Amino acid sequence: MNRIEALFARTERKVLSMFTTAGYPALDDTLRVCRALQDAGVEMIELGFPFSDPLADGPTIQRSNEQALANGMSLKVLFGQLKALRDNVDIPVLLMGYLNPVLQYGVERFCAACAEVGIDGLILPDMPVDEYKETYQALFAKYDLRSVFLVTPQTSPERIRMLDEITTGFLYVVSVASVTGNKLAVDDTRKQYFQRIHEMKLKSPTMVGFGIHDRQSFEESTAMLRGGIIGSALLKVLETSKDIEADVRSFVADIRPVV
Amino acid sequence: MVYHVDQRGFFGFFGGSYIPEMLVPNITELQSRYLEIIEDASFQAEFRQLLRDYVGRPTPLYPARRLSEKLGYPLFLKREDLNHTGAHKINNAIGQILLAQRLGKRRIIAETGAGQHGVATATVCALMGVECFVYMGEIDMKRQAPNVRRMQMLGTKVIPVTSGSRVLKDAANEAMRDWIAHPEDTHYILGSAVGPHPFPDMVMRFQAVISEEIKTQLPAQTPYQLPHSIIACVGGGSNAIGAFAHFLDTPSVVLIGVEAAGKGLDSGETAATIARGREGVLHGSKTLVMQTEDGQITEAHSISAGLDYPGVGPQHAHLARTGRATYVSVTDEEALVAAHELARLEGIIPALETAHALAYLPRHQAGPDQPVVLCLSGRGDKDMATYCPEA
């Protein structure tokens, strides 16, 4: 079974997932950060491959992208590092990023490389749904890669149903109309939105993300959903960290104690 | 061959809409409504009236006598510099503000490079009494300072962009981010024929008034029925596509786009995307893009802020691929020389962007009976610090 599905089948409690940027803070930190996350109790990782123009991201992820690129990160370098992925972590890992680097690498070659190193799924937010259905869906399936789609507070109910049908692995519930990294406040409007998603009884597990930064925002935003994803808040910790393992451990423990 | 957009928002291989889900509601709304709105008679009436009474259209098609003598072929300048605010950008800004009103949007955002599109957008927002925010790269704010002050006087908030390379590409990123954060009340007046569908087609439609006028002015004012060739500078490609639009399906008319070579095509500091780009995705469309092997967008370089962009409109990528239009390039140096020459020979100080199209003219092949039309996209007031640094 694909590791993502196995994870949702195995546990009833809220799934804690984190996003980090490959090649950040230092080029060779990719697997070190992944292992630190797993050791700290994180259950799923979205590993971002950097892009020069991350137009859905706020300043924190922009900076991590710039730094990773300056460090020399590229898809080629990343797949080299990821050869040792499954010697280091056994939790599900998805690659997340913008479409252009994937197109330049070659979509099939990219999928094959993902399968070879043990990547479980992809999140490509600027990949058009039509193009996915026509070309990429079959390719991703061939390499046993899940493909995660996003919904936002402005997504119409019909489109949410459609995205729930085509998404695999889980459905990414964007918490608020914003780029990444703005601290989320779970007010009544947010609660109604999460409630609305909950009541739609979607077939896919729902993971909420964007702006989750502490225990309160994690607990409140996941109350009616399957789990949550934290990105910028983790990158802020990594940005200034002198001891990645210890800092990741205490950051994750603040969000949710290890069981 | 079809040169226009298809049902799915593509020009052949190029175009489409490669956007994150956060932008889908706004883009879908535009895709489903733009044609119905633009083609409506009341829209057309208001658009045409503003172009006439406010912008000052039609702009003259001026026979450049002294320059023609020098070049050996009859040259006509399509005087977009005489538009209100000094460039072709206002044609699109008027069209989009009328569209935004019909969509019920009360907040306007825009990106700008040279500041001409920013000034045009600030102007139409003042005219309509709506709030306006313009994103502009920090570097461009310095090199086009007069336009920053114009926007501010018009009541627009100019937001300096400090991310990335701090020029036009980054300003467009920030405008997209703003739109993501304001999904309901905001319209993004994109300033060139780039971006996700329907922007390239929509901007082309608003700029097409340039070629519509050329098509009637030339036979009315000269012995010629049709231009032999049309020449325009290409940043994102809006003035060029506007000047080409009504001649796309007339194969005898030679279409030439002039890109900014910067310090030279192979200097590593260039903005000639069609010459040096590969297929890729930038700002929501599949087009030609200057990028690394890994698909990272590279920084463009041009002395002209309005051409300093590593992508190009998808319709131009298609016209280049199909051979319908030809794209050439000129360097920073050549553009500067051409600007000074036009000033001395015709008494017209062109924008630095336009100066690129002018610099190509001596290389252009045309005979004494072959009328050449050049789109004089803007005036050079904003560029005085570059043209005459001591002053």
Ligand SMILES: Cc1ncc(COP(=O)(O)O)c(C=O)c1O
């Ligand atoms: C006068 C003028 N011409 C040309 C351009 C380039 O844009 P486009 O290629 O969209 O016409 C600009 C952009 O700022 C401009 O100000």
